[in-house]
Amino acid sequence: MYPFQIKDSTTQKTTGLMRMQFWREAVEDIYCDKPPHQPVATELWRAVKRHNLTKMWLMKIIDEREKNLDDRAYRNIQELETYAENTQSALLYLTLEILGVRDIHADHTASHIGKAQGIVTCLRATPYHSTRQKVFLPMDICMLHGVSQEDFIRGKQEKNVRDVIYDIASQAHIHLEHARSFSKKVPVKAYPAFFCTVALDDYLCNMQKVDFNIFHPSLQKKNTLLPLHLYIRSWKKTY
Numbered sequence: 001m002y003p004f005q006i007k008d009s010t011t012q013k014t015t016g017l018m019r020m021q022f023w024r025e026a027v028e029d030i031y032c033d034k035p036p037h038q039p040v041a042t043e044l045w046r047a048v049k050r051h052n053l054t055k056m057w058l059m060k061i062i063d064e065r066e067k068n069l070d071d072r073a074y075r076n077i078q079e080l081e082t083y084a085e086n087t088q089s090a091l092l093y094l095t096l097e098i099l100g101v102r103d104i105h106a107d108h109t110a111s112h113i114g115k116a117q118g119i120v121t122c123l124r125a126t127p128y129h130s131t132r133q134k135v136f137l138p139m140d141i142c143m144l145h146g147v148s149q150e151d152f153i154r155g156k157q158e159k160n161v162r163d164v165i166y167d168i169a170s171q172a173h174i175h176l177e178h179a180r181s182f183s184k185k186v187p188v189k190a191y192p193a194f195f196c197t198v199a200l201d202d203y204l205c206n207m208q209k210v211d212f213n214i215f216h217p218s219l220q221k222k223n224t225l226l227p228l229h230l231y232i233r234s235w236k237k238t239y
Contacts (some may be wrong), residue, residue, distance in 0.1 A: 010203050016069040019187060020062055024149050027058050049146045057090040064090075073149065074122075076140040079170055084118020095193040096200050105185040106193075109239075112179035113194055119172040120200050123165065125209070130155060162212040169207055176200060183239065194239035198230045 021154060026041045035045035064086035074080040090111035096102070122136055129136060135149040142148070144167075145160040152161070176197060200224050210216035233239065 013069045013071075013136075017066065020066040020069075024062050026142045027062065030053050040161050046111065047098065048202045051100075053094055053097050057093050060086045061088045068203055070136060073136050073142075076178040077119075077138045077168065080119060080122060080138055081115045081171075084121075086116045088112075088121070089114025092193055096190055099189055101187055101190040101191060101193070103187055103190065105182045106187060106190040108211070109179045109182045109186050109190070109194060112175040113197060113200075113239075116172040116175035116179070116200055117196060119168060120203055123168060123172075123214065124203060124219070126152065126201070127155075127220065130215075137164065137168065152214075157215060161214075165207070165212040169204055169212065172200065173204055176204075180239070182217070191234075191237060193239050195230055195233060197239050198226060198233055202226060 002197065018160055026038070026044075029036055030041065030045045030048055033045075035041050035110045044058075048055075064083055068083060074083070089111045091159050092114050093107065096110060125137070126137060130152045133153055141164050145163045147160050148162050149160075179194070179197070203219070206219055206223075207214075209217060
């Protein structure tokens with residue numbers, strides 16, 4: 001599924017469109033039991049056959065990635081959430097199917113966690129994109145605080161810039177809280193699909209520690225304790 005995620009690695013829209021068309025045709029062929037002779041496509045075909053994966057989720061990922069090849073900022077937080085729902089959440093729906101879970105509460109949880117993951121990914125990538133003269137943060141929140149794309153490109157750390165990051169990070173936190181509100185209704189065997197929350201919590205917590213300074217060097221460092229935190233959460237059967 002990761003070959004669909006080409007936003008950051010494709011610089012030319014034409015190349016991206018060609019890749020998306022390849023995968024669109026590949027998925028169609030896979031569901032006709034005629035997978036193309038390509039290693040990833042072959043493994044995807046096997047997964048589809050083994051777990052009866054829903055074609056719609058794969059197509060949503062491809063369609064949303066294609067729409068996102070324009071490399072423009074999200075107009076508002078809802079547009080970012082829609083992108084996250086159709087990519088990150090769709091991947092979680094597929095993961096649930098692989099785990100043999102088809103449950104409405106698990107689906108609601110996956111929707112919120114996927115949106116949180118999409119928002120955090122957008123935040124985490126902001127310093128990288130800024131060095132390449134690109135900003136994808138929701139324009140409505142930037143305008144609300146009087147922050148321009150140029151402010152991020154220049155790496156400014158004034159309070160209004162941090163307020164933008166706070167508002168966006170808060171939305172991710174809200175989605176995680178909503179996801180956890182279903183925890184008593186979600187089948188335990190669905191939990192492995194949601195352990196990505198360990199990394200999301202870690203990043204948001206570290207963001208708070210540096211007062212939402214998105215450019216703080218500590219936010220770009222790997223937390224070597226994440227595997228331990230993951231183990232503990234798995235042992236406690238929580239997400």
